[in-house]
Amino acid sequence: MLAPTGVGLFALADVGRAYSGGETSSTWHNGVGGGLWFAPLKRSSTVHVSLVGSEQRTALYIGLGFAF
Numbered sequence: 001m002l003a004p005t006g007v008g009l010f011a012l013a014d015v016g017r018a019y020s021g022g023e024t025s026s027t028w029h030n031g032v033g034g035g036l037w038f039a040p041l042k043r044s045s046t047v048h049v050s051l052v053g054s055e056q057r058t059a060l061y062i063g064l065g066f067a068f
Helices: none
Strands: 006-016 029-039 047-054 058-064
Touching: 006 047
Parallel strands: none
Antiparallel strands: 006 029, 029 047, 047 058
16 A cells, blocks of 8 residues: 655755843854755655754754754
């Protein structure tokens, strides 16, 4: 029995400033990465795994769904 599935790759990039309330910062931080997504039945049940790196750290993220 075959079930409808989807699989794909994605890339990401992010740039922003981070600071606490009452502080100011002119430093821009960036991160880049990519990952794999898998939708076992339909796109609303997507599972994704991504690896993202920046100057501060590299992190592995696992999640459900997409924000877009």
